[in-house]
Amino acid sequence: MDIDYQVAVIGAGIVGASIAARLTSLGLTVALLEQGSVASLGASAWSGGLVRLYDADPLLMQLTAHSLQVMRSPVFATTYTQALRCTGVLYRAGVDQQADLQAAIDRHASAEYPMQWLQGHGLYARRDDRLDLFEPNACVGDVRQATARLCGVLRSQGLVLEHCQVQAIDWQADGSASIHLGQARLRCRVVVLASGAWTRRLLPALALESRSIPLARVLTERSWSLPVIDAPSASYAIPLSRHIVQSGCGLRDRAAWPQDLAPPDARHYHDALKRVTQLAGGGQAQVLDILPGFDSYSADGRPLLGFVDDQRGLYVACGLSGLGFKFAPGIADIAGRQVNRYLTTGDPGMASPWTALCARRALHRIQPADLQQGNGHEQ
Numbered sequence: 308m309d310i311d312y313q314v315a316v317i318g319a320g321i322v323g324a325s326i327a328a329r330l331t332s333l334g335l336t337v338a339l340l341e342q343g344s345v346a347s348l349g350a351s352a353w354s355g356g357l358v359r360l361y362d363a364d365p366l367l368m369q370l371t372a373h374s375l376q377v378m379r380s381p382v383f384a385t386t387y388t389q390a391l392r393c394t395g396v397l398y399r400a401g402v403d404q405q406a407d408l409q410a411a412i413d414r415h416a417s418a419e420y421p422m423q424w425l426q427g428h429g430l431y432a433r434r435d436d437r438l439d440l441f442e443p444n445a446c447v448g449d450v451r452q453a454t455a456r457l458c459g460v461l462r463s464q465g466l467v468l469e470h471c472q473v474q475a476i477d478w479q480a481d482g483s484a485s486i487h488l489g490q491a492r493l494r495c496r497v498v499v500l501a502s503g504a505w506t507r508r509l510l511p512a513l514a515l516e517s518r519s520i521p522l523a524r525v526l527t528e529r530s531w532s533l534p535v536i537d538a539p540s541a542s543y544a545i546p547l548s549r550h551i552v553q554s555g556c557g558l559r560d561r562a563a564w565p566q567d568l569a570p571p572d573a574r575h576y577h578d579a580l581k582r583v584t585q586l587a588g589g590g591q592a593q594v595l596d597i598l599p600g601f602d603s604y605s606a607d608g609r610p611l612l613g614f615v616d617d618q619r620g621l622y623v624a625c626g627l628s629g630l631g632f633k634f635a636p637g638i639a640d641i642a643g644r645q646v647n648r649y650l651t652t653g654d655p656g657m658a659s660p661w662t663a664l665c666a667r668r669a670l671h672r673i674q675p676a677d678l679q680q681g682n683g684h685e686q
């Protein structure tokens with residue numbers, strides 16, 4: 308027996324859940340398939356959840372600005388946005404970044420999303436070698452809750468199948484796909500691979516790697532009231548309570564698959580302690596633990612998005628490179644429009660200015676075996 312949906316989305320991290328919810332809001336029928344339970348195995352299980360605008364890459368900043376707009380649309384305002392807490396974020400930059408920061412303020416600051424220079428802050432002493440940019444409407448989100456809320460909508464309007472690992476996709480001559488689910492088959496016109504660091508299992512031709520993002524939780528003597536990022540030292544602190552912050556480590560590992568990444572060790576404890584103590588301006592600190600976060604990374608640090616093959620309805624949304632929580636609504640909107648147009652007109656094209664995100668830039672020449680089966684992976 309066959310189960311028919313227009314779109315199958317593989318992976319219920321924040322990106323897959325956002326795309327599936329956006330497609331459903333456009334009136335399409337969607338099945339979301341997840342190998343674990345929702346947001347439990349991938350990058351979304353560990354995410355820090357900062358949503359702020361400034362980025363040194365103007366295209367990524369534009370994508371965040373788009374995402375902030377999309378968050379106000381009904382499907383995200385009632386799900387994703389409910390999982391955000393507006394805290395404001397202080398971004399400390401080197402003085403050589405002044406022109407870039409001013410350009411960002413000129414281009415993106417608005418009444419809905421102010422961005423302003425800060426001349427001293429009660430909690431963070433002014434430093435002559437730093438410029439302080441304040442985003443008062445920046446947020447910290449609960450990524451698991453956002454994903455769960457999006458899946459709640461999908462459960463009432465489509466299908467969410469947890470504990471369902473897709474092993475292979477069979478492509479038909481007409482460009483549609485079928486996925487074996489036990490004794491049944493799920494048939495669809497489009498498959499969206501939102502499978503994070505595992506996307507290459509189903510598309511081995513994709514240049515994608517896993518990188519660790521160790522997440523430290525640190526108890527400090529001083530108290531914290533809002534997230535702070537110090538760009539020159541690549542350090543940050545997000546308060547979990549007045550005296551406990553989550554922070555990053557400079558030591559990152561890279562591998563083909565998440566399970567091949569080296570687990571955090573004593574060097575990460577030492578590094579996290581040093582960074583948080585510096586941010587705190589001294590005082591006592593103790594590391595509670597280091598969590599083994601990771602994400603899928605593209606070579607240029609930009610998401611990989613779009614149809615990858617002219618003959619088949621295969622769409623990719625991965626390579627979020629450590630920024631996928633804030634990008635998810637924007638990416639879902641871009642993907643939703645593109646998939647909808649493909650289904651109505653057959654056109655797989657991508658609209659400007661997002662063509663630079665096109666996933667085809669990360670493809671080696673696709674062999675038929677790359678598309679018929681999920682074989683060829685190294686796991």
Ligand SMILES: Cc1cc2nc3c(=O)[nH]c(=O)nc-3n(C[C@H](O)[C@H](O)[C@H](O)COP(=O)(O)OP(=O)(O)OC[C@H]3O[C@@H](n4cnc5c(N)ncnc54)[C@H](O)[C@@H]3O)c2cc1C
Nearest residue numbers: 318320322342349350351354355357473503600631632633
């Ligand atoms: C420590 C840390 C801090 C971060 N901080 C921030 C931040 O402050 N702000 C921000 O914007 N981003 C942040 N990120 C990045 C963000 O969390 C990720 O970019 C985002 O979660 C990626 O989501 P995803 O859906 O692409 O991938 P994932 O969450 O990895 O989801 C992919 C899903 O696909 C499933 N899957 C894979 N293969 C199959 C298959 N064959 N069949 C079925 N299911 C499959 C997996 O089980 C997984 O659930 C952080 C990440 C980490 C780790």
